[in-house]
Amino acid sequence: MMPQFTQIDWSSLFNMGLPWIVIFAAAAIAFLTAALVEEENSLFTPVMTLVAIAVAFALSWGRWLSPLPGLSFGMLVFDKLSVFVWLMILFSAAISVLLSIPYLAARGFVKPEYYGLLLLSTLGMACLVSAGDLLMVYLGIETMSLAVYVLAGFLRYRAASNEAALKYFLIGAFASAFLLMGIAFVFGSAGSTNLAVLAERSTEIMAGEGRSFYLFGVAMLLIGFGFKIAAVPFHAWAPDVYDGAPTPVTVFMATAVKAAAFVAFLRLGVSVFSAGGEVWITVLSVGAVATMLLGNLAAIVQENIKRMLAYSSIAHAGYILVAFPSIVSDPQGAGRAVLFYLFAYILMTAGAFAVVVVMGLGKDEPTGISRLAGLGKRRPVLAATLTLFLLSLLGIPPTVGFFAKYYLFLTAVKSGYIWLVVIAVINSAISAYYYLRPIVVMYFKIPSPLVGEGQGEGETHALSPFIVAVLAITALGVAYFGIFPSNLLAIVTGSF
Amino acid sequence: MLDSLYQLVSIQTLAWLIVAFPLAGAAVNALIAVGTAKREMGAYRGVVSFFGVFLPLLAFAASAAIFVTMTNFEGVDPSFITGSLLQWAVTPGLVVDIGLKIDQLSIVMALMVTGVGTLIHLYSVGYMGHDEGYARYFAELNLFLFFMLVLVLADNLILMFVGWEGVGLCSYLLIGFWFEDKAKARAGTKAFVVNRIGDGFFLAGLFLVYAVMASANAPVGSGYFNFEMMSRYNAYFVPAATLISLLLFGGAIGKSAQIPLYVWLPDAMAGPTPVSALIHAATMVTAGVYMVVRLNFIFALSPFALSVVATVGAATALFAATMGLTQTDIKKILAYSTISQLGYMFMAAGVGAFSAAIGHLVTHAFFKALLFLCAGSVIHAMSGEQDIRNMGSLRLRMPVTCWTFVIAALAIAGVAPASGFFSKDAILWQTFERGQYGLWAVGFIAAGLTAFYIFRAVGMVFFGESNIPPEKWKRVHESPTSMIIPLIILAFLSLLGGVIEVPKILGGSDRLGAWLSRLIAYETAHAPDPSMAAREIIVMVITLLWSIHFVVLGWVIYAQRREWPDAVAKKISIIFRLVANKYYVDEIYDRLIVRPLNWVSTKVLWQTLDDTFIDGLAVHGTARAVGVWANIVSMAETGVLQQYLLYFLIGAVVIVGYLAL
Secondary structure (H helix, E strand, C coil), X not given: CCCCHHXXXXXXXXXXXXXXXXXXXHHHHHHHHHHXXXXXXXXXXXXXXXXXXXXXXXXXXXXXXXXXXXXXXXXXXXXXXXXXXXXXXXXXXXXXXXXXXHHHHHCCCCCHHHHHHHHHHXXXXXXXXXXXXXXXXXXXXXXXXXXXXXXXXXXXXXXXXXXXXXHHHHHHHHHHHHHHHHHHHHHHHHCCCXXXXXXXXHHHHHHCCCHHHHHHHHHXXXXXHHHHCCCCCCCCHHHHHHHHCCHHHHHHHHHHHHHHHHHHHHHHHHHHCCCCHHHHHHHHHHHHHHHHHHHHHHHHCXXXXXXXXXXXXXXXXXXHHHHHHHXXXXXXXXXXHHHHHHHHHHHHHHHHHHHHHHHCCCCCCCXXXXXXXXXXXXXXXXXXXXXXXXXXHHCCCXXXXXXXXXXXXXXXXXXXXXHXXXXXXXXXXXXXXXXXXXXXXXXXXXXXXXXXXXXXXXXXXXXXXXXXXXXXXXXXXXXXXXXCHHHHHHHHHHHC | CHHHHHHHCXXXXXXXXXXXXXXXXXXXXXXHHHHCCHHHHHHHXXXXXXXXXXXXXXXXXXXXXXXXXXXXXXXXXXXXXXXXXXXXXXXXXXXXXXXXXXXXXXXXXXHHHHHHHHHHHXXXXXXXXXXXXXHHHHHHHHHHHHHHHHHHHECEHHHHHHHXXXXXXXXXXXXXXXXXXXXXXXXXXXXXXXXXXXXXXXXXHHHHHXXXXXXXXXXXXXXXXXXXXXXXXXXXXXXXXXXXXXXXXXXXXXXXXXXXXXXXXXXXXXXXXXXHHHHXXXXXXXXXXXXXXXXXXXXXXCHHHHHHHHHHHHHHXXXXXXXXXXXXXXXXXXXXXXXXXXXXXXXXXXXXXXXXXXXXXXHHHHXXXXXXXXXXXXXXXXXXXXXXXXXXXXXXXXXXXXXXXXXXXXXXXXXXXXXXXXXXXXXXXXXXXXXXXXXXXHHHHHHHHHHHHHHHHHHHHHCCCCCCCHHHHHHCCCCCHHHHHHHHHXXXXXXXXXXXXXXXXXXXXXXXXXXXXXXXXXXXXXXXXXXXXXXXXXXXXXXXHHHHHHHHHHHHHHHHCCHXXXXXXXXXXXXXXXXXXXXXXXXXXXXXXXXXXXXXXXXHHHHHHHHHHHHHHHHHHHHHHHHHHHHHHXXXXXXXXXXXXXXXXXXXHHHHHHHHX
């Protein structure tokens, strides 16, 4: 149970929480800057944000490398898993910041509080991935989400942005209710919200009288997480929100938010699913199939690359869910496969969205796939990078996307869910259509003169060094871990 | 001098350099070809020529250095392997290294390939000088040289196969070099497809080799296809030797244009003439012979397979020689002549005279390359004219080309002391000596025909009256120096190349035979009978007289009495037409194989099976179904928040409902 105040080792908690404090301090500075400083066009806040992220990253990395065992404070768990995932989150937050600088500048809407919100959301994710208790999960999710709701509507002069924020917020509130109700039911049936305690006692609970309450509670939790990871049928918000939100925020939602939610879900699953596994296996596999099918099918007909990537993101959530039924029999393998996939997914999705950011650096945001026509001639390097990311998302070797899918499906096959993998592979084949289409358009379609004019606007913008950095890092990552997957596998194995 | 060289590079590195130089040339020239527009080509011509010619020359120098080093070994086996540069395939059941093997056979081949290759590269500088695809040409030619060297230097059968396929690719690219011309592109395709048939057999042979080595429990780690290993596990090949030999020989039939797969070679003359000289006379087409000799330890296990090799070779030698009699295109004459000469080599290999086969391979490379280059020189001067009936008397205008061609013709006709005399005599005598009188007779007749058709060409092109219109005659000129130099060098080689195998009976020492003897154990096992000496002289003299007689006959008839053959042709018009139409073999293949296949492909496989079923129902049907579903699914995305919440709720209800049940 919860340790007493006096029993807590405050110094080691401070030690562990130092990166969080750095992030929090940076967020506070950002908000103070917003309130006190008039001049809005400076690079001070984003650079300060990046520095804070870098410091937090360095501290956490040191922690990950240190051979010390993980620490549990009941509510918070600092193990290799949480540190590793937080590193991934910091990485994608840094990428969002890098993309935001030119994006906001192009719109003349540079506000320091933007970065403050981003940092606060990152802090929420820290709680979420380190949560050892359902209440902490809830706290993390809410801290993370509240900031992201605001960020999604940050371009307040744009109707689409406002719509995105409102939809996200309303459905998010709805989902939070489910989550909270689930926590209540679990507490009612198990007498605790601590994940470690639940893991110990779930077999006992499942055999006892509280079984149905407990099941109901976990189902509610499942629904709450289903919303966060955009699993069908709790996904409907995702395309609208991803499309309407500012693109760097979309990147943040698609990578960091998703990774945090998935890892928390994974933690919950490892503690809870082992008892009464069969029930969850059915729910999870049906969810995986529905999510993959819907994401891939709907992505086919999208004309807007942002929406297409939104559906692709749903489809990828489906692929990750394919590994979840394996938690019951092989929690370690499933966890590693999921972590590997999340890492790969962050790299390739962030890269692909970065190209969308480049497209949107003009006055309007031309994100139609047809606007890509002729990109292969006009900007060969950019087109080649996007091709790399799309091929990786599709899962073509030697990109990291291939091995990510491979380990995921391998885990499922090892646990005997061959039919699930067959469906997943068929879905991968369907996804080839919409991932290859932008490539075809870029290299083989001649831009129509009308489109060409609008394009001219974006063309005048030279590539910002920040975006070049993002593209270079993600492309190198996709290629490097595609050729040497064993390095990433070693990191992942060390984390779970 | 060599000592100081070996202080800089080890001999193994030198061996790698042999293959690396042409590859570097190919890379540089390919970059130039890709990176420059056709208009800017002029500026790079010098660079292309330099790399294109100089790197093969360096490869030749490296081969020569190694060769000289090897000759200095006395009494010790000088062959060595480079060891593996890298392991190409590593699986529990198969290991393939990339490594080279330099031994007496491969170094001779490498010398010939780089030497003749360098000369032909030099010749190309003049011949292709005005072509727009100059850099592409040199890139492909250098690449060919690289693959050919991989083929001959490989230390295992798989790497050899890589070279084998690589030269096939380059042959395809270069035959169709002027691909804007449909007919030429088609000739390239024909060569490629016909070669594929042979390669199918070759591959099947490789699989069998694998099966044999696996069943022999050979150590996987050192490579099942390593020549060293294969010869060590020689005994295990006995049960499968016939089948393996025949399958591998099937590959050789395709690559070396033997009956029945020779049909691609005459069409391959569509490529630039230096290409015909290098690939379709001197080097690539001899790969089949090289392979048979390289694997002589397997072929020798199966007398039946060897007799098939010999019979096919002899039949091809005769058959192609008769077709050479009636051709009027100067390059086609040489093409059929090449097929016929390759037949000789296989006949030699088939009777077990492996070193005689290699000897003829080398001298043939000299004189046939020379014949082609002279033909190219003539074609160049005549602005593309190839029909010998429209030529004549060209010796007055092109003396160097004329006399070098005559030297080469004497060599191929087997007139002493030109190189061809020794190499052909070695084949015929060894066939006779082994009691294969039938094969010998065929070879003997073919030798006469060879002398006749080649001097027919000499008479028609360089002597007699000129059939060239006067205004064209004025423009005919001798070729530029870069083309003349290779002609002269090759003429010397054709004339004197025979020194490598002057038989003992003529006071020589058959150096080639001695040099290769270590590799060809089965040949030396056959002890020559001393009483044969007299017969050897007799056979030699008869063959020589027979050839000279036809040389004179061909030259006299076609230089002075051109009306005679027409009269003869009229008298035996049926036979003449049969031969002139190349025995209708192309037509027979067309009727029997190409058209039925085409029909089945078009009507059954394509229009019925593929269009209707696979494409129509399976592929497009699936795609359409997916498309329909995609539209249905995306219709659910209405943008209306209330509906989204409804989905949410339905999901929740379904899950809870499922759990409640």
